[in-house]
Amino acid sequence: xxxxxxxxxxxxxxxxxxxxxxxxxxxxxxxxxxxxxxxxxxxxxxxxxxxxxxxxxxxxxxxxxxxxxxxxxxxxxxxxxxxxxxxxxxxxxxxxxxxxxxxxxxxxxxxxxxxxxxxxxxxxxxxxxxxxxxxxxxxxxxxxxxxxxxxxxxxxxxxxxxxxxxxxxxxxxxxxxxxxxxxxxxxxxxxxxxxxxxxxxxxxxxxxxxxxxxxxxxxxxxxxxxxxxxxxxxxxxxxxxxxxxxxxxxxxxxxxxxxxxxxxxxxxxxxxxxxxxxxxxxxxxxxxxxxxxxxxxxxxxxxxxxxxxxxxxxxxxxxxxxxxxxxxxxxxxxxxxxxxxxxxxxxxxxxxxxxxxxxxxxxxxxxxxxxxxxxxxxxxxxxxxxxxxxxxxxxxxxxxxxxxxxxxxxxxxxxxxxxxxxxxxxxxxxxxxxxxxxxxxxxxxxxxxxxxxxxxxxxxxxxxxxxxxxxxxxxxxxxxxxxxxxxxxxxxxxxxxxxx
Numbered sequence: 001x002x003x004x005x006x007x008x009x010x011x012x013x014x015x016x017x018x019x020x021x022x023x024x025x026x027x028x029x030x031x032x033x034x035x036x037x038x039x040x041x042x043x044x045x046x047x048x049x050x051x052x053x054x055x056x057x058x059x060x061x062x063x064x065x066x067x068x069x070x071x072x073x074x075x076x077x078x079x080x081x082x083x084x085x086x087x088x089x090x091x092x093x094x095x096x097x098x099x100x101x102x103x104x105x106x107x108x109x110x111x112x113x114x115x116x117x118x119x120x121x122x123x124x125x126x127x128x129x130x131x132x133x134x135x136x137x138x139x140x141x142x143x144x145x146x147x148x149x150x151x152x153x154x155x156x157x158x159x160x161x162x163x164x165x166x167x168x169x170x171x172x173x174x175x176x177x178x179x180x181x182x183x184x185x186x187x188x189x190x191x192x193x194x195x196x197x198x199x200x201x202x203x204x205x206x207x208x209x210x211x212x213x214x215x216x217x218x219x220x221x222x223x224x225x226x227x228x229x230x231x232x233x234x235x236x237x238x239x240x241x242x243x244x245x246x247x248x249x250x251x252x253x254x255x256x257x258x259x260x261x262x263x264x265x266x267x268x269x270x271x272x273x274x275x276x277x278x279x280x281x282x283x284x285x286x287x288x289x290x291x292x293x294x295x296x297x298x299x300x301x302x303x304x305x306x307x308x309x310x311x312x313x314x315x316x317x318x319x320x321x322x323x324x325x326x327x328x329x330x331x332x333x334x335x336x337x338x339x340x341x342x343x344x345x346x347x348x349x350x351x352x353x354x355x356x357x358x359x360x361x362x363x364x365x366x367x368x369x370x371x372x373x374x375x376x377x378x379x380x381x382x383x384x385x386x387x388x389x390x391x392x393x394x395x396x397x398x399x400x401x402x403x404x405x406x407x408x409x410x411x412x413x414x415x416x417x418x419x420x421x422x423x424x425x426x427x428x429x430x431x432x433x434x435x436x437x438x439x440x441x442x443x444x445x446x447x448x449x450x451x452x453x454x455x456x457x458x459x460x461x462x463x464x465x466x467x468x469x470x471x472x473x474x475x476x477x478x479x480x481x482x483x484x485x486x487x488x489x490x491x492x493x494x495x496x497x498x499x500x
Contacts, residue, residue: 025057033061052082059091068095086112090122097129100325100349100357105129120150128159132326134333136163154184158193165197166330168302173197186217195227199292200299204235223320230288271297271304278310287314305335309344316348324348339369346378350385358382373403377412384416392416407436411443418450426450441467445477452480457488 025037037058041051055078062071075092078085093108106129112122127142143163146156161176174197180190195210211228214221268274274297281289291314297307312327328345332338342361349358362379369375380395396413399406414429427450433443448463464481467474 052078094125124156131163154180158190162193204231207231305331309341373399377409407433439470441471441474460484
């Protein structure tokens with residue numbers, strides 16, 4: 001009898017422990033969920049259904065920690081156990097969409113909707129995937145249906161509002177974005193989209209207010225900071241009036257006085273002139289003014305591939321890689337023959353660490369632009385980041401053979417040589433790059449990094465300073481100079497200690 005009681009107590013204790021683990025696992029809290037989820041996944045006594053749930057829950061934790069590759073592995077394991085796991089298919093589809101793997105995203109989301117055509121999560125994600133692809137005809141019915149099924153969810157309203165803004169239909173965008181924000185007042189995506197919509201309409205006060213709301217939630221959001229400054233600057237440039245051009249006072253200046261860029265942009269309807277304004281502002285380093293002109297172009301012509309490509313370039317220079325990739329995606333959708341857009345997207349995907357997607361662009365470039373040295377250069381860069389050093393060298397060699405004046409290819413080949421421990425070959429390539437372009441901050445920075453490894457701090461510091469004199473905003477040179485100065489200071493302190 002006593003043995004039976006003990007066994008029963010142990011069983012009850014085990015059941016209670018499982019219940020606690022499952023409760024903590026499903027909380028999807030990064031601080032407390034991973035360990036209990038892992039125990040359930042690793043337990044040989046657990047049912048397959050419970051392990052699938054635990055894998056899905058742990059994947060969501062990794063998503064919230066921005067560890068997307070780890071989340072994808074958990075979801076794939078869950079779907080091996082249960083290929084009809086709707087949540088797993090939908091979340092994996094969302095992650096593929098986030099990383100630009102649209103074919104894989106659609107495969108998962110279509111599979112989920114084949115099992116349950118009314119599954120809200122898959123519908124909303126497929127709709128947004130189509131938006132990112134620029135396929136608005138397919139996006140619209142999915143988002144409409146998702147809203148009908150779950151009218152209290154903010155995401156499909158935000159996605160549909162975003163789609164309307166991209167199409168240049170600003171008056172239809174605002175009601176959807178207002179609804180998304182009413183349902184979820186701290187929805188960053190919708191607040192940013194509404195701010196962008198107001199800015200495109202010339203309602204700069206309202207735009208700045210939405211960016212301010214984003215910054216109240218995320219004080220370090222660099223994109224919101226930049227756009228808030230742009231809204232304020234555009235308002236000031238337009239005479240301090242935040243409204244449509246027709247509402248501005250007509251007594252501002254004499255006709256012969258040149259108008260500030262803000263007024264030119266808000267009043268201009270000639271796309272060629274707007275491109276000219278954008279290019280002038282870009283050469284001046286005024287990225288916000290450049291973006292304002294490009295926003296005006298896409299408000300007039302929502303299918304202008306060149307404008308979306310240029311917007312991507314501005315965002316890339318600002319360091320907003322996700323938005324840059326999005327705009328290159330859209331530009332390519334509008335003009336699939338644009339080599340420049342593929343090159344820029346490939347470079348952005350490399351910086352984002354999405355090497356598989358970057359390689360698809362690199363292979364496409366080599367296939368369709370086999371006589372363009374840049375194609376081999378960028379495929380080589382992907383290979384370099386993947387650790388395929390021999391393949392990278394082969395591509396850089398081809399690029400240089402095709403265009404001996406391609407300084408960037410010498411710089412990249414130098415990186416490959418450096419990774420292989422070929423210091424002298426790396427320095428030789430950097431010298432060649434600088435002979436082609438003596439004002440390459442990138443080549444000077446790479447050479448300074450080699451000097452640091454050599455222990456020649458004074459020479460490295462001089463090279464970093466020279467790079468920054470050419471491009472004061474070049475981050476690798478800024479960080480390299482700071483590190484070199486600290487190292488030099490520490491070495492001087494050590495010498496004093498030894499000699500003292």
